[in-house]
Amino acid sequence: MSKEALFKEIFQANSKKIYHLCYGYTGDDDIANDLMQETFMKVWQNLDKFRNQALISTWIYRIAVNTCLSHLRVEKRQPKEELTDNIIETKGEELSEKNEQVAALYKCIAQLEENERIIITMVLDEVPYPEIATISGISEGNLRVKIHRIKQKLTELYNRNERF
């Protein structure tokens, strides 16, 4: 398989999840697209090194997480309040009821800590726990505890948000 064909296959298999990760992290559609693009540029540049790895998605997540974290290098993260307002303002007009729920979910995700946001988007995308442990560098035992806590926190935030 040519490098381009392989890249296309990898892109199609992973881009949606990586986009969700970046969107969950930044809460901004344009920045999420930029970060996803940057992630896949790194994937392309290093494809030869990793083409024989069984879990290429773990490797891509790892790059995406580092890309999101390194995003801080060039642009200071917006305060959470601004971030959440941004989601609502920019998306407000085009929201259907279903999308409203998605926007509310992203709004809640944006209120989590940075590492919590990354972990929960992977959980929501049903990435296996051992893979999340490898990506985030946390032992599986501790990760389970952490995920349990983040799930509770997110559910509380969502329900509280829904009441108002």
Place this chain on the structure above:
Amino acid sequence: MKDFEALQDIWHNQIALPKVSHEDVLKKIKKTRTGLATKLLVEILGTALFSAMLIYLWIESPFRMWTTHLAMFIFMSCCLYYIVALIGNYRRITYDNLLDKPGEYILYLKKYKHDRFIFNTRKYRIYSIFVTAGFILYFIEIAFVAALWITIICIIFTFLWIALYYFVLMRIYIRREEAKLEDMIQNLERIEKQFEDS
């Protein structure tokens, strides 16, 4: 009241999709790679061209004094040093640090910051001393062949420029670069702490 499974359903129903296709990524890769390569090529070619001009000047000009030859040798050495430093920077730029763990990336940045500081202070001081010495040696012959006022103007202009660069511009440059790197390191360290097992 919704439980986490309900939130997961909402998540899977989202229609937010990336606007970037794999073709867009490939286009950008080609553009970025070309851009980076072109920039470095221009710098390397520029330095090489300047070196070639110096060599030509050195060979073709009827320099009579050994001091001028020594000045030329110093200038050439400075050019060579710059080219080597350029290649070193290129290698560091192309090192894909994002593939490492954040902790390693922080160490990489700290090392880079330290090296840059050494380069911009100690090494630049030595570089400036050599360039100044080169000009002093070069102006000895100029003083013999040109009018006195031309020599004085040349000397004043050259050393004012070196002093301005060394005492003002370089310090601003170092301060800005240091602040930028420190900001990057602090941000990454803050994030890294959040990933530690608690």
